[in-house]
Amino acid sequence: MYCVKCGVELDDSLEKCPLCETPVMKIRDGEKVNTVYNYEYPVININLYELKIKKVKKAVFLSFFTISVISMLEVFFQNIIVYGELKWGYYAIPSIMIFDLFLFVLLNSHTMRQNLFFIFTGLTVYFLILDYGNKNFSWSLKMGIPIVGTYCFIGFIFSFVWDKHKSDKIKIMNFFLFFVGIFLLILEFIISNKFSWSIWASIPLFVLNVMLRYTYKAYKDEFKKRLHL
Structure with a gap:
């Protein structure tokens, strides 16, 4: 022993x-x-690679955020010194801020629904600021925010599909094509209150969706063997 x-x-x-x-x-x-x-x-048990990636992402975000703050201060003081007020800086500063928001969403491991909330909130505020540059609201309330809201709402529904079928790539692709077709229809209706080009763009997506669905059901094993799905 x-x-x-x-x-x-x-x-x-x-x-x-x-x-x-x-x-x-x-x-x-x-x-x-x-x-x-x-x-x-x-x-x-500690995943050192994951910790390292998080550390790198944090460093990247802080670097870009620092550059963004310096850029916004430069734009602000340049406008004040040259024009005595915010001119083009009124549009440049919010644009830099929305860039930081998208970078934050991209580099952080939030859920899809959390990211959609950040995107919807950030773009809503961004559009309102830009639209109010001429002292009234015109396109933001009629088109900008409804389009963003539609995108985030459809993405919110798609997130539940993703959670349920994320291991089945073909099924995810089917739902994705279907939701893109729906989004195009709503997009044109918001812009012009009618359906024309969106119908011709959506129908092929719906047809491809149906064909892919039934083809995959008939040849599921072959798909998995050939495409590793």
């Missing part, structure tokens, strides 16, 4: 290893006695 920790040969009568004092695992009546071993350091 040998010590399970240091490998020293042991007598059958020993309870502990004389070298490292590790309890001896003995067999009684054909079963192993479960012994709890106290280690100096606990064994913890």
Whole structure:
């Protein structure tokens, strides 16, 4: 019999290893006695690669955010010094801020629904600021915000489909094509209150959706074997 920790040969009568004092695992009546071993350091499974990636993403975001703050200050003071007020800087500063928002969404591991909330909130505020540049609201309330709201609402529904079928890439593609077709129809209706080009753009997507669905059902095993889906 040998010590399970240091490998020293042991007598059958020993309870502990004389070298490292590790309890001896003995067999009684054909079963192993479960012994709890106290280690100096606990064994913890840590994904070092994931931690490193998070650290890199944080560093990238902080770097761009710092550059953005400096750029916004430069634009602000340049407009104040040259014009005495915000001219083109009124549009440039919010644009830099919305860039930071999209970078934040891209580099952080939030859920799809959380990202959609950030995008909807950020773009809504952004459109209102830009539209109010001429002291009234025109296109933001009629087109900009409804389009963003439609996109985020459809994305919100799609997120549940993604959670349920994310292992089935063909099914995800089917739903994606269907939702893109729906979005195009709503998009044209918001812009022009009618349906024309969106119908011709959506019908091929719906047809491809149906064809892909039934083809995949008929040749599911072949798809998985050939395309590794």
